Amino acid sequence: MPEINENNRHLFDKYTLEEKMRLYEAAAELFSENKRQLFDRLVLNRTRHICVVLEDIFQSHNASAVLRSCDCFGVQDVHVVENRNHYAPNSDVSMGSDKWVDYYKHPNILQTYDELHARGYRVIATLPHENDTMITDLDISQPIALVFGTELTGLTQEAIDHADGYVKVPMYGFTESFNISVCAALSLFCLTERMRAAGNIHWQLSDEEQATLKLYWAMQVIHDGRRVMEHLMEVRRKN
Amino acid sequence: MPEINENNRHLFDKYTLEEKMRLYEAAAELFSENKRQLFDRLVLNRTRHICVVLEDIFQSHNASAVLRSCDCFGVQDVHVVENRNHYAPNSDVSMGSDKWVDYYKHPNILQTYDELHARGYRVIATLPHENDTMITDLDISQPIALVFGTELTGLTQEAIDHADGYVKVPMYGFTESFNISVCAALSLFCLTERMRAAGNIHWQLSDEEQATLKLYWAMQVIHDGRRVMEHLMEVRRKN
Numbered sequence: 001m002p003e004i005n006e007n008n009r010h011l012f013d014k015y016t017l018e019e020k021m022r023l024y025e026a027a028a029e030l031f032s033e034n035k036r037q038l039f040d041r042l043v044l045n046r047t048r049h050i051c052v053v054l055e056d057i058f059q060s061h062n063a064s065a066v067l068r069s070c071d072c073f074g075v076q077d078v079h080v081v082e083n084r085n086h087y088a089p090n091s092d093v094s095m096g097s098d099k100w101v102d103y104y105k106h107p108n109i110l111q112t113y114d115e116l117h118a119r120g121y122r123v124i125a126t127l128p129h130e131n132d133t134m135i136t137d138l139d140i141s142q143p144i145a146l147v148f149g150t151e152l153t154g155l156t157q158e159a160i161d162h163a164d165g166y167v168k169v170p171m172y173g174f175t176e177s178f179n180i181s182v183c184a185a186l187s188l189f190c191l192t193e194r195m196r197a198a199g200n201i202h203w204q205l206s207d208e209e210q211a212t213l214k215l216y217w218a219m220q221v222i223h224d225g226r227r228v229m230e231h232l233m234e235v236r237r238k239n
Numbered sequence: 240m241p242e243i244n245e246n247n248r249h250l251f252d253k254y255t256l257e258e259k260m261r262l263y264e265a266a267a268e269l270f271s272e273n274k275r276q277l278f279d280r281l282v283l284n285r286t287r288h289i290c291v292v293l294e295d296i297f298q299s300h301n302a303s304a305v306l307r308s309c310d311c312f313g314v315q316d317v318h319v320v321e322n323r324n325h326y327a328p329n330s331d332v333s334m335g336s337d338k339w340v341d342y343y344k345h346p347n348i349l350q351t352y353d354e355l356h357a358r359g360y361r362v363i364a365t366l367p368h369e370n371d372t373m374i375t376d377l378d379i380s381q382p383i384a385l386v387f388g389t390e391l392t393g394l395t396q397e398a399i400d401h402a403d404g405y406v407k408v409p410m411y412g413f414t415e416s417f418n419i420s421v422c423a424a425l426s427l428f429c430l431t432e433r434m435r436a437a438g439n440i441h442w443q444l445s446d447e448e449q450a451t452l453k454l455y456w457a458m459q460v461i462h463d464g465r466r467v468m469e470h471l472m473e474v475r476r477k478n
Contacts (some may be wrong), residue, residue, distance in 0.1 A: 008249065038413075040413065042411065042413065045411035045412075060270050063305050065421070067416065068414050068417075068418075069417075069421065070412075071412035071413055071414045072410045072411065072412045072414050072417065073410075073411060073412070074411040074412060097412065097413065097414045099413075100413045100414075102410065123287045136432060151471065164323070169428070171311045171312075171433070172311065172312060172313040172315060172431075173281065173282065173284075173309075173310035173311045173312070173336065173339065174277075174282035174310055174336065174338075174339045175310045175311055175336045176422070178307075178308075178311065179304065179307075179420075181418075181421065182304070182420065182421055185421045185424065185425055186424055186425065189408070189425050189429070190428070190429070192411075193375060193409070
């Protein structure tokens with residue numbers, strides 16, 4: 001179902017920004033003006049300055065709740081590492097957010113870290129007991145990939161050892177941990193609010209990224225979206 | 240099980256601060272030094288400047304998750320209104336936090352509001368769609384009671400109409416609501432962090448409240464705590 005996320009990753013790669021925008025104009029004939037305005041508004045709030053890595057989330061309702069929080073806070077990219085557990089979105093919990101957020105599947109954590117480093121991210125592991133930086137104090141001037149582990153055993157040693165830093169959410173009570181989905185929501189809320197308020201961080205998607213994302217979103221609201229989009233591309237190619 | 244919360248509410252009412260402290264010294268002989276240090280540390284982080292009202296939370300695992308967040312952020316008082324749904328803590332989810340947080344049961348929302356107003360609280364309803372104050376901008380100089388509604392139908396009209404103000408958590412995505420437990424965690428995190436950082440808010444419990452709370456906590460870690468505490472009180476009364 002979430003066509004945006006794996007199979008169509010490179011569908012529009014060969015198009016220029018201008019071609020993408022023209023293609024979007026054609027596609028937009030096929031859905032309502034309301035949707036179009038919604039996409040225009042929401043795409044301005046999307047970011048890749050902060051992204052999320054989920055390592056082996058066992059309960060898919062927890063992973064889906066994290067996807068939902070990502071959508072709510074405008075965090076576009078979720079990297080799912082499946083060492084042992086296979087993840088499929090649970091739409092009761094994700095509330096359809098898997099349609100609007102990009103998720104990337106990875107076979108192991110080190111390859112994920114390598115890819116993120118190559119794209120300029122600092123990889124920050126969330127550890128409830130770590131006596132390290134509070135999420136409220138984390139330096140967010142550079143792009144941040146936030147890593148969350150499973151409910152059962154936390155992050156693997158590998159995921160911890162190879163991270164660039166550690167954060168935790170401040171806690172003042174007897175209970176010393178949050179549910180994974182609450183922890184992710186708190187962390188993302190805190191970081192994205194600070195990011196939006198900062199004024200000196202270029203957190204928005206580039207024009208190119210915005211145009212591409214709107215094409216993927218359009219595919220989600222057009223019936224048989226992928227086929228229709230390919231048809232529109234074919235028409236344009238011929239003219 | 241959570242003896243602190245309903246049946247023992249007035250157990251220590253007739254004692255002065257000094258008597259409470261002496262009683263606590265006697266009780267502390269019955270549990271470890273570690274626990275004692277933990278109580279001393281955590282009681283300093285407890286607050287009644289912010290409290291929580293839950294109206295008819297249908298799923299007790301959601302209510303328990305809110306209790307857990309209250310404990311984590313040091314919010315001591317939770318008011319549970321049971322118009323229709325009966326609440327019993329779910330200890331798998333609350334992680335025992337119901338032992339450390341005070342909860343108060345109320346038969347209806349208006350009586351709850353009256354009590355809170357009498358104690359100086361502004362009653363603020365959380366409404367996801369309300370075009371009102373962002374939680375990040377809410378004035379917290381005066382004590383705040385934050386009201387959360389059910390998952391199914393939100394707050395009742397009565398709960399909305401009689402509130403002193405409305406807040407929402409900022410959202411930027413397609414998904415336009417959070418799970419109730421996530422919403423509560425985000426709101427409490429945001430408000431308590433701002434409260435602790437403010438510097439000019441007297442948010443800590445009074446000496447009297449701290450002494451009383453430590454007695455209740457002590458009862459939770461002493462086997463057959465209530466009976467033992469009554470025995471200690473009896474001994475003190477006789478001497």
